[in-house]
Amino acid sequence: MKFIDQIGRCVNLNGIPKRIISLVPSQTELLFDLGLESHIVGITKFCVHPIHLKKTKAIVGGTKQINIGKIKSLNPDIILCNKEENTKDIVEACEQICNTHVSDIFNIDDSLELINQYGLLFNKKEEAQIIVKSIQKKAEDFKTFIQKKTTLKAAYFIWKNPWMVAGNNTFINCMLGLNHLINVYDTQNRYPEIELKNTAINKEVDVVLLSSEPFPFKNSHKKEVQAFYPNAHIVLADGEMFSWYGSRLTKAFVYFKKLRLNLEAFQAL
Incomplete structure (x- = not known):
């Protein structure tokens, strides 16, 4: 399965990723809310929501500096990055380990797109749509x-x-x-x-x-x-x-x- 991330890179998947490393705090929280806690194997020291993940998941560094050896040892299927949060060098290093998805967020529409992409990537379409619709409803209410x-x-x-x-x-x-x-x-x-x-x-x-x-x-x-x-x-x-x-x-x-x-x-x- 071929998948295009938010900076136009092609991510080639053989199946649904089961071992996930997230290098972005807000994306770690999203994974949890999609019901993917059991598939998260590595996070950053800044991934504080929900806070218990810091005790149950491997800490692989921060958002700007990572422990490549530790990431390799976790045998991930996919690593989740962000263009702003993580450096180009980090993304390139992660690509040498496994499939790497990069998000790029400037507005609400980009955020909703990312949520739907994760829904497709991790077979959580219904869960993603529930979150998307909740955000859309609350955003419209706030606009009023x-x-x-x-x-x-x-x-x-x-x-x-x-x-x-x-x-x-x-x-x-x-x-x-x-x-x-x-x-x-x-x-x-x-x-x-x-x-x-x-x-x-x-x-x-x-x-x-x-x-x-x-x-x-x-x-x-x-x-x-x-x-x-x-x-x-x-x-x-x-x-x-x-x-x-x-x-x-x-x-x-x-x-x-x-x-x-x-x-x-x-x-x-």
Whole structure:
């Protein structure tokens, strides 16, 4: 069976893969929600949902550095990667071991496509469709909720030292747009480094989102950022809701509603 992944690579399968290694946390969670826990043999140290997998599955490294020897010893049928999360070298090394599927996610449609692809790959079509339909329903409900809400200018920080934000051509940027949040850094590509300066555009920013990952922003960072965005509401954002695709999207839109209500309460002050 020939299968085309999300970056156009042909994956040749002799049958349904039974031994799976996932090098992407959000995809590990998706595998579990598809009912494939017993087939997962290896995950990364960042695969924290569900948390018990870190005790029951082999840890093969992170998303940028992997233990090739350990991966080989697990005798996988397929390795699941992502173009953004994993490096080209990692993908090429995995290809030398077994079939390797690479996802590439920029928006909700890409996410739904991936879920359906896993449904086909692992003979979980019905389970995949249940997740897809749940996400579609919740997304439509959220669009109704958000359609008359005020559009706000936003900045989304992912790292400190150096300061880095989410720019254009990212899944995060797509999620900001769904929340009627205009990304003030969307003229820059991917995840640009920026310098915190007191500029005219900073004064126009309504909300600054400090993500919980990959840098674990805390309350202690709010004051530091507030000095450069004097009129903005500084919010600690759940990074998983903005950057994890797959089945995490079944929870994201409830979170987004609560976030909007929080922002409205601040705007009313």
